Structures are given as structure tokens and as C-alpha cells.
Amino acid sequence: MASSLLQKTLFSVSRTATRSQFRRSTLPIVTYSLHSRSRLASTMAPKLKDPSLFKQDVCYVNGEWVKAKSGKTFEVNDPATGKLIGTCPEFAKQDTERAIDAAEVAFESFRKTTGRERSKLLRRWYDLMVENAEDLATLITWENGKPLADAKGEVTYAANFFEWFSEEAPRIYGDTIPSSTPGNRVWTIKEPVGVCALITPWNFPAAMITRKIGPALAVGCTVVCKTPGETPYTSLALAELAHRAGVPKGVVNFITAMANTPEVGEVLTTHPTIRKVSFTGSTPVGKLLMKQCSSTLKKLSLELGGNAPFIVFDDADVDLAVEGAVSSKFRSSGQTCVCANRIYVQNGIYDEFAQKFAAKVREFTVGNGFDKGVTHGPLIHHRAIGKVDQHVRDAEQKGAKIVVGGHKLPDLGPNFFQPTVLTGMTADMAMASEETFGPVAGLFPFDTEEEVVRLANATLVGLAGYFFSKDLHRVYRVAEHLEVGMVGVNTGLISDPASPFGGVKESGFGREGSLYGIGEYQTTKMVTYGGMGLPLQS
Numbered sequence: 001m002a003s004s005l006l007q008k009t010l011f012s013v014s015r016t017a018t019r020s021q022f023r024r025s026t027l028p029i030v031t032y033s034l035h036s037r038s039r040l041a042s043t044m045a046p047k048l049k050d051p052s053l054f055k056q057d058v059c060y061v062n063g064e065w066v067k068a069k070s071g072k073t074f075e076v077n078d079p080a081t082g083k084l085i086g087t088c089p090e091f092a093k094q095d096t097e098r099a100i101d102a103a104e105v106a107f108e109s110f111r112k113t114t115g116r117e118r119s120k121l122l123r124r125w126y127d128l129m130v131e132n133a134e135d136l137a138t139l140i141t142w143e144n145g146k147p148l149a150d151a152k153g154e155v156t157y158a159a160n161f162f163e164w165f166s167e168e169a170p171r172i173y174g175d176t177i178p179s180s181t182p183g184n185r186v187w188t189i190k191e192p193v194g195v196c197a198l199i200t201p202w203n204f205p206a207a208m209i210t211r212k213i214g215p216a217l218a219v220g221c222t223v224v225c226k227t228p229g230e231t232p233y234t235s236l237a238l239a240e241l242a243h244r245a246g247v248p249k250g251v252v253n254f255i256t257a258m259a260n261t262p263e264v265g266e267v268l269t270t271h272p273t274i275r276k277v278s279f280t281g282s283t284p285v286g287k288l289l290m291k292q293c294s295s296t297l298k299k300l301s302l303e304l305g306g307n308a309p310f311i312v313f314d315d316a317d318v319d320l321a322v323e324g325a326v327s328s329k330f331r332s333s334g335q336t337c338v339c340a341n342r343i344y345v346q347n348g349i350y351d352e353f354a355q356k357f358a359a360k361v362r363e364f365t366v367g368n369g370f371d372k373g374v375t376h377g378p379l380i381h382h383r384a385i386g387k388v389d390q391h392v393r394d395a396e397q398k399g400a401k402i403v404v405g406g407h408k409l410p411d412l413g414p415n416f417f418q419p420t421v422l423t424g425m426t427a428d429m430a431m432a433s434e435e436t437f438g439p440v441a442g443l444f445p446f447d448t449e450e451e452v453v454r455l456a457n458a459t460l461v462g463l464a465g466y467f468f469s470k471d472l473h474r475v476y477r478v479a480e481h482l483e484v485g486m487v488g489v490n491t492g493l494i495s496d497p498a499s500p501f502g503g504v505k506e507s508g509f510g511r512e513g514s515l516y517g518i519g520e521y522q523t524t525k526m527v528t529y530g531g532m533g534l535p536l537q538s
């Protein structure tokens with residue numbers, strides 16, 4: 001899908017939000033400093049067109065639906081209503097080993113398939129995701145809380161990783177290398193690394209999984225995917241679609257755990273059969289997994305937390321910068337790793353930017369993601385609410401001004417927080433150095449380019465960074481000086497299956513998506529063929 005179309009589907013809600021203020025102003029509204037919907041009929045369980053996509057109490061191992069050996073399960077709750085969605089198997093060590101064994105057996109034959117065969121499998125899986133997009137989106141909204149339009153955007157984004165890597169699968173080339181020794185011939189073979197463990201977070205219940213499985217399968221790896229306890233049902237629906245697509249048994253295995261997560265994680269990171277671990281999640285967990293992987297020296301990709309600077313220079317197009325900040329900061333209610341976390345605005349346009357930005361945020365409507373007109377759903381759980389509230393209180397106490405929002409929305413449910421705008425932010429506030437992962441935008445004033453680049457880089461992490469400027473020299477300079485893995489210039493939207501996604505510093509290493517995503521699942525074997533003699537004499 002062309003990137004502009006992709007971005008439209010990914011971020012449709014923010015755009016609708018800015019267009020439909022008048023229409024929404026006629027809806028029943030509980031008035032805060034912005035719109036919030038009262039509890040509506042959406043507390044009823046949603047219906048799927050194909051109910052067989054909702055898999056309860058089972059995981060997908062070796063092509064079969066299985067329970068945990070212990071029979072234990074854990075509960076999954078709707079973050080918007082707090083109601084029980086269902087239960088899922090609490091996998092433990094033995095269950096996990098069984099999945100690894102299945103992937104090991106499957107690897108022996110799957111590695112020998114052609115790129116074209118693997119391409120067709122991924123393409124069939126992609127087609128099934130597109131056919132079942134509505135149900136997948138329903139599951140995402142139900143267990144993650146994001147508004148349905150955002151969930152549909154995520155399904156498109158997620159499916160596009162399968163499309164992209166289905167196109168890469170038949171085009172995996174090695175190299176021929178001119179040798180330093182006369183008579184030697186040297187070439188490389190790209191081989192699948194082996195059985196991979198994939199561990200993903202709840203904020204993109206579909207896309208974080210397909211971004212890993214796509215390249216893994218494209219090159220001939222088999223996988224055990226440990227999905228997040230908060231959002232397991234989307235992944236289990238993906239497993240069902242893999243089954244229907246004809247993915248051979250054992251090639252993809254989906255396992256779930258909540259209380260046993262550390263136990264399962266330890267098996268996945270220490271088992272000698274696992275040759276690669278790809279993890280997306282927080283930096284502390286990433287560090288733990290890396291330590292555990294060291295015992296067997298696994299190949300690793302770590303996509304970890306961010307603290308994205310978003311810089312608006314005096315010479316920027318202010319309206320464009322406001323639009324970019326809204327979509328970067330408030331996508332998934334601020335719960336994405338590439339969300340703007342520190343918004344730096346140069347003093348010459350600070351007031352204008354703050355006023356226009358706050359006006360856009362006041363247009364949001366908070367509520368249950370299934371309700372019409374809702375632009376922003378709940379956060380994932382009470383811990384997320386606690387962190388957001390603590391960051392706002394900390395900033396307020398240290399002198400920031402709350403311009404929009406600033407408070408929990410208990411009338412909607414325990415996991416709702418008002419989209420919030422703070423001005424007068426300073427470097428001593430928690431938001432300057434910690435990822436908020438919630439719907440709070442703090443505006444930091446600055447004077448010079450040198451100062452803001454220093455501030456932007458004054459963090460241990462480096463995932464995404466954004467800036468707005470019309471000065472081409474500055475564009476090159478600042479893009480080259482930001483210590484991040486991804487830069488958005490004059491845009492707040494950078495995610496695209498065709499672009500390499502990943503960070504530097506404590507945001508991890510490795511790249512997902514794009515041509516570079518393929519290499520993460522391969523090893524390069526070098527072959528030297530000696531004694532070839534000298535070239536033909538004429």
C-alpha cells in the first residue's frame with residue numbers, strides 16, 4: 001500500500017477528530033475541558049462476524065489448539081469496561097518447551113522450502129487478514145481499547161507487513177566476493193537463523209506480531225510467539241488465520257501467559273534450540289532478556305522504549321507542526337513507542353503553537369472505542385493511569401500550567417484519562433526524562449538550535465525524533481545530529497512496513513520492516529572455494 005494511503009488508514013481517527021467537531025458537539029457529552037462520552041451501550045460484548053476467530057482457553061502449538069498442561073488459565077479484561085472478555089491458558093515451562101520442540105521439527109522441512117512457496121503462504125495469510133479485517137479490529141478494540149477506526153488502521157498496517165515480506169521472500173540473495181587470494185572463489189549464502197522466539201507488547205496487538213513473523217517466515221525460520229497477556233485474542237485469531245492459510249504445522253506457534261510470563265520468558269531466552277529472540281517492549285525487560293540470552297549467545301533484536309523529542313523551530317509551518325504533533329503525540333492515546341514525549345517549541349512561535357495545539361486537543365472525544373465519534377479510548381490498565389497521573393502532578397507541582405485536561409475520568413471507568421496539554425515545562429520534570437506512554441503533551445520552550453539538539457539528546461534512549469523546519473540546511477544538520485534511529489521531518493507519522501524501524505542507545509538494536517528487517521532473521525555463511533587456478537590465458 002502506498003505510504004500516504006497507509007498513513008490515512010493508520011491515523012484516520014485524528015483526522016476525523018479535527019473535521020467533525022460540530023457534528024460531535026450535538027452528542028451527549030459529559031463536560032470536562034474536552035469531550036468525554038458517558039458510559040453507553042457499548043458495555044455489551046461485541047459480536048464477531050466469524051465467532052470462530054475468538055479462541056478461548058487454547059493456544060496454537062504444532063498446528064493444534066491446546067490447553068496448558070496444568071489446566072490453569074488467566075483472565076483478560078476489557079480496559080474500557082473492566083468486564084471479563086475471557087480466559088486464556090497460563091503456559092508454563094513444559095508447555096513452552098513443547099512449542100519449541102514443534103518449531104524445531106518444523107524448521108527441518110520449512111527451511112528447505114523455496115522463497116516462492118513461503119511468499120505464497122504469507123500472501124494467503126495477508127489475504128485472510130484483509131478478508132477478516134473487521135473482526136480483527138473488533139478484537140483489538142475489545143482487548144486494547146483503541147477506537148475502532150484506529151484498530152482498523154492497525155489491521156491494515158499489520159497485514160501490510162505480510163504483504164511486504166511476501167514480496168521479499170523470493171528475492172533473498174547472497175553475494176560473490178572478489179578474494180584476496182588468487183585461485184580462491186568466495187560467495188555467501190543467506191540462511192535462516194533457526195527457531196525464533198518472538199515476544200510482543202499489548203499496544204499493537206496485531207502489528208507488532210506480523211512485523212516479526214513476516215520476515216521470519218520469509219527467510220524460512222519457524223517461530224514461537226509469546227503474546228502479551230493483556231491482548232492475547234488478536235494473536236490467537238491470527239493463528240487461526242495462519243491455519244486456514246495452510247501454514248504447515250509447527251511453523252508458527254502462539255503461546256500465552258500472564259503470571260508465568262517470567263518463567264516462559266526464561267525458557268524462550270535460555271533454551272538451546274532457540275537461535276534468535278526478537279523482543280518489543282520496555283527497556284528494563286529488554287535488558288533482562290538480553291542477560292538471559294547471553295547463556296546461549298542468541299541473536300537478538302530489541303525494540304524498546306523511547307522518549308521522542310518533537311521540535312518545532314520558529315521557521316516551521318505552524319499548522320503543519322500542530323497537525324504533526326497531534327498525530328504523533330495522541331496516536332493510541334499516547335501509547336506508542338514512537339509517540340512524541342517532549343515537545344520543544346522555539347520561543348518565537350511558542351504561544352501561537354500552544355494555542356493552536358490546545359484547540360485541536362479540546363476537540364477530542366474520550367470514551368469506549370466502540371462508540372461512534374470517540375477519538376480516544378482508555379489506557380491499557382491502572383498502572384498506565386497511575387504513571388500518567390504522576391507525570392502530570394509532578395509537572396504541575398514544579399510549575400507547569402495545565403491548559404487542557406489533566407485529570408482522570410472516573411465517570412467513564414478506571415482506565416480513562418483526559419488528553420492533556422501542559423505548558424511551561426522544564427528539564428527537572430519527570431516527563432523530560434521518562435516515557436509517559438499516555439495522552440499527555442508537555443510543551444518545553446527553547447531559544448537556539450544548539451540548545452534544543454543538546455536537550456533532545458540528553459536521554460539514555462533514542463528511538464524516534466521529529467522536527468519541523470523549512471530551512472533545508474537545518475533539516476540536514478538536525479537530522480544528522482539527533483541521536484535516534486528514526487527521524488520525522490515535517491511529519492509526525494513515520495511508520496511504514498517499507499521503512500526500517502528501530503532505535504539506538506537504550507532503545508535497543510536491530511531493525512524491523514523494510515529490506516533491513518530480513519537480515520535480522522538470517523545468518524551469512526561464507527564459502528571459500530580454493531584451487532580454482534589462475535584466469536584463462538589468452
Ligand SMILES: NC(=O)c1ccc[n+]([C@@H]2O[C@H](COP(=O)([O-])OP(=O)(O)OC[C@H]3O[C@@H](n4cnc5c(N)ncnc54)[C@H](O)[C@@H]3O)[C@@H](O)[C@H]2O)c1
Binds near residue numbers: 263
Ligand atoms: N521500540 C518499539 O518498537 C516498541 C514498540 C512497542 C512498545 N515499545 C515499548 O514497550 C513498552 C510498553 O509495553 P509493555 O508495558 O507491554 O512492555 P513490557 O516490557 O512490560 O512487556 C512487553 C512484552 O514482554 C513480556 N514480558 C514482560 N516481562 C517478561 C519477562 N520477564 N520475560 C518474557 N517476557 C516478558 C510481556 O508479557 C509483553 O508480552 C514501552 O516502553 C514502549 O515504548 C517499544
Ligand SMILES: O=CCCC(=O)O
Binds near residue numbers: 207336338495501
Ligand atoms: O509502539 C510502537 C510501534 C508503533 C509503530 O509501529 O508505529
